[in-house]
Amino acid sequence: MATMAATSPLRNLEDEVLCSICLDYLRDPVTIDCGHVFCYHCIIKVCESARQPLYCSLCKTAFKKENIRHVWQMASLVENIWRMKVDEERQPREERPSEQRAEKLCGQHLEKLHYYCKDDQQILCVMCRESREHRHHAAVLLEKAAQPYRGKILNHLKILKGDRDRIQNFQSTGEDEIQALLAKFQSHKQDIASVFEQGHQFLREREQYLLEWLEGMEQELTEGKNSHVTRGSEEVVRLGTLISELEKKAQQPALELLQDPSDIISRYPRKKFWIEKPISPAIKKRTEEFSDKLLSLEKGLRGFHGKLIRDLEYKTMRIILNSQTANGYLSVSPNGKSMIFTGLWMNKHQHGQRFDPEPGVLGSKGFTWGKVYWEVKVDRIWWGAEEEEEAVKYRGGTRGVFGSSYLGGFIGITDGYSSPGYRDESEELEEEWSQENGIWPKFCLVGVARESVVRRGFLNFTPEEGFWTLQLSSAGVYICTSPEPLQILSYCPRQIGVALDYDGGKVTFTNARTEEFIYEFSSSFTGRIFPFLWLNCMRSRLTLRP
Template sequence: MASAASVSSLAEEVTCPICQATLREPVTIDCGHNFCRGCLARYCEGRGAGPPGCPLCKEPFRARALRPNWQLAGVVEHIERLQPGAAPGPAEEACAQHGEKLYFFCEDDEAQLCVVCREAGLHGAHTVRFLEAAAEPYREQIQKCLVNLRKEREEIQEIQSRENKRIQVLLTQVATKRQQVMSEFAHLSQFLEEQRGILLAQLEKLDGDILEQQEEFDRLVAGEICRFSTLIEELEEKSERPASELLTDIRSTLIRCETRKCRKPEAVSPELGQQIRDFPRRALPLQREVKSFLEKLCFELDYEPAHISLDPQTSHPKLLLSEDHQRARFSYKWQISPDSPQRFDRATCVLALRGFTGGRHTWVVSVDLAHGGSCTVGVASGDVQRKGELRLRPEAGVWAVRLAWGFVSALGSFPTRLALEEQPRQLRVSLDYEVGWVTFCNAVTQEHIYTFTASFTREVFPFFGVWGRGSGFSLSYEGAA
């Protein structure tokens, strides 16, 4: 067994001239001197043009042609094992087959090797590198993966935060709707109670009128029965008398009986009967009030009406706007419109005069299309592109649908033709800014058409576009109530 002195002497022989410590990943340069790979790499850093010189003999060497000294690495390994306390520590794994320290990594087999494994010949044709050198590119790959994973995690966290805010907004809206429902039904309950009292009082009066006319009818009928009973008794008595008495005043008696006409009273007067028949009409105000209540309730549970007008400063010159800025029609004749940064110059579009930065709003657009014409309706970001070609898609700040002759399309990242029961003539657009919903439906049939989901951070404006001679649109408020 080697003595401590011989081991110490060998340790001095395997000392790096640069760091004065035991060689780590020893490499040999052109002049034959050995150094730690890391020390030599740091030594070469910052050198000027031309090959660097050996730290010992100053002989030039090629920095890219460093040769790993496997034998010397094995000697270092043995020396470290012979020194006291040189057994592999907890962080230094040993080769399971040879018990030697793991120095190398085979790229082909993805296996960690000791000096014995490396010299055994099984990996002779493989790419073998020192562990740290082999680990470095993988560290770089890991760092790239970490960057991407952290970025994706941040995106998921942003989505989580946005969706949680959206949920809170929805919960607040539901609480508000609950209060609205309770309030409206309280008013309705009070109104119904009042109407119930009024209608019952009217029915009570009709009931009294009927009983009063029944008494009058019974009195008249009793009088008529009494008179007819008297005549009947008189004739019965007359018929039983002798002929001489029977013939006395017989003609006047018969004439009096024959000319006696029966009065046929009515139990209910025509006027009272008409009042009874007309009574359901007295409930018409109640019916109208309940209908109005339901419409108001449904609307208040939905969105606030947005009374909007078109902004002539943004209108394309081919759009002819009405004086009240409530209608627009396509015209091949260019209008005299001074150019400005706000005006669309390629897309025949126009924005509303005012936008929204919050809240829930709805408006209705009546569309009038000529053959081959089309109309685009939706919302757009305030910084939407006004000059040049405008891409009608959410990525460009436009959330809209297009009504064309015979079909309707949702203008998403890829336009999607929608299957609808009927072509809408009136389109309701509803915006929920906080939740991020842009909803379209048929304002007449209430058929849902499409809903965009977005995350609004800037002001958005009602957006309109029309194309085709004779085609146009108008802002309508009848469908919004």
Template sequence: MASASVASLADEVNCPICQGTLREPVTIDCGHNFCRCCLTRYCEIPGSESEESLTCPLCKEPFRPGTFRPNWQLANVVENIERLQLASTRGLEAEDACPEHGEKVYFFCEDDEAQLCVVCREAGLHGAHTVRFLEDAAGPYREQIQKCLMCLRKEREEIQEVQSRENKRIQVLLTQVATKRQQVVSQFARLSQFLEEQQSFLLAQLDRLDGDILKQQEEFDSLVTGEIRRFSTLIEELEEKNERPAKELLTVRCETRKCRKPEAVSPELGQRIRDFSQQALPLQQAMKAFLEMLCFELDYEPAHISLDPHTSHPKLLLSEDHQRARFSHKWQNSPDTPQRFDRATCVLARSGFTGGRHTWVVNVDLAHGGSCTVGVLREDVRRKGELRMRPEEGVWALRLAWGFVSALGSFPTRLALEEQPRKVRVSLDYEVGWVTFANAVTQEHIYTFTASFTQEVFPLFGLWGRGSKGPVSLLWAQGWNQALWT
């Protein structure tokens, strides 16, 4: 910093004509400074004999040669700057010099870890020591630095890879959120239309009930009015007879008539009013179906699972439609192929996944003592010999047994659930790297694995114990949501 400041000051005291440090600086009428000799030569340039034609080399203001004024203060400043430059140069040379002898350092004593000049080396104090040239002595340190640099560069590359991978995950998640937003808007638009149609239908039903009630009210009023009129006539006749003499009264016969008691609302109409709430049942069912479908569309695509008999362990019995597996103690006559499990009683789905978001449901029906495993398996996992079910080996799975559920991580973790799941929903998000398990009946979350998938993964099913069986079904049937709104 000091040397840079000195250099900056030196630039300020340069002569505009020769571009060198000012020598015997003089000032002219305009205030600019020049070397005396430089300005004298400038005035002697051919064509400038007239004093009126002389102008400042910088600002072009006219000046007269006889007006040169020595600038002694500036001369002192120039002298001081030159001293500072000289001191700075000597300081830089002193940094590479031996502090004891002032000679340049060329050697390094490895025993004393000291830098030596020629005089130090010849003095005898380091005669029995290992003395090397500075560059040779610095070689091992340079190698060590290179190794550290390699490690640091490797770690930086790993961090950059993590950053790239996580940025891709973020982009995938942002895309998923945008898709979910579109699905929500679309589904609620359809729901709004459906609700308007249902409202119109129910209001029309209520309008018909209103009309029928008013019609029966008119009929009731007409009937009651007639009966009142009839009874009023009878009452008048009896009152007239009651006023007659006793002789005539004894010859009068009195007739009694029964009153008809009409109903304002017929039993059929009353039943229709009471049953009106049944008209809203389809709406209730449709709302439930809408919520289920919305959750489905905001979740994952249904995977069409079919068990692969070429991978099935010989103790597993598969149904004809390859949708069910059952454990049997009797070995099947199955060819021993590289794809087939020979020790783990497992079977894979026929198709795997290399991307996307997928979900499927496994119906679990375990007898006492039986257990099963559901999850996903990486393509390159060996199917011969012992199958180590943990993420490091390429398996992300749950184990369900009689009375407990465990997540098969690096160390199996027993999970505390509200109830033993009979239907397990498995959801795979390949790009984000999530394998999620949930109770397909109660929607209770069971466990989520986080991974980084680079190969094809397959749905995995394993069964142990007599009576264990694991029918596989799709989460949603095809065409289900189309039937809801049409």
């Protein structure tokens, strides 16, 4: 602190004798109307370059050129301060304060560096500036020489600070958005837990209701069983007693037997023969009602399964057929959304990727990842009002109750679950076709296929061959298995939903109208998987949706 105090007066004096225009020691100092002092040549340059009126560069006060006056005392003061500076610089290094010893000195004169030579672009001390080598060069104080570079640095620093501020603002805004989205996710988690808890509670209540109903019927049936057994046992005992007495009577001698023959039947009368049904008509009726409730529950759960698959997990895709792969007997619409079987060879030009002779076609886009969903509408020209009315008289599909097969398919445990083959009054019927060799003929296939499937010759549309399809016929829905197709539905839905989970290796089919689950293939996909349609009926049309 003492050292700094010792050097402070000289440094303060240096600041007082610097020209604010050239930032160097005052040379031939002059003063203007406001009292500020400048180098004579500096202020004259200002007067020559500026327009009238003239203003002081420090206080912005107007002044006149003719009022500029020399300040000889200031010139003497500047010279004295300059000499003191020179003497200080010439002081031996070891005698200087520690602050000055740490400063960088001229390598030749061991003096403090004060100036910058613009001509040679060198940093000079006082001795170097007065030397013959630099005496006539343009030399300025280091601070003035560094000012342009400092300005550039400050400008670039301003830009960098602006970038930093923008990044920080962007980061802060991004963090706010992330936090808001995370809070939204937390809210969604709570909503999901709440919705599923409500669903679980609803199902538990329905389950308890059905179980209580079933237990009530079991109790009633058990009580009826006990009553039936007791009543029957009592009747058997009574008849056994009569039979025993009559057997003894029959063994009596004729003299005893004929003493009162007319009284035998009256003394052992035959009552009306007892018979009672083991199950009452009321219980039978309630059992049928219970079976109908189970069927309704089963159908509702299948619809629930299909809807969740479509709405929650899959992205609905707009599928377009690739006419270059279509068999010659197929006619693909100009928009690629539907096709019909013409029965006539429509394409004269052969393409290597075309199916032949199988009447099949692939979609224009294949999939190698993700979960996608689309629908296929099946139109038959004889599906009309008469068939809608006949739907009430539906064909005898199996009417069953829940089994392990259904539950396994519903929760995704078993591979290839098939739903029970029953239909209700809302399902449409198709015209009866004749059976050939015990098998109902197919009229179309709906599903997916590998890009690399064989397209020449007659094909087996099985997963082993790269096809995962449902086979639709007048008798219902089948899956292609070896050696014979396996029936999974006894009716043919009009609109099939196809859900492809490439990464999960699943192809799921649903009834798109009722959202009921139909069937699910499990496999391991390789290469591109394409939508696939196959049609072999002139009175049918397949249309892709949406």
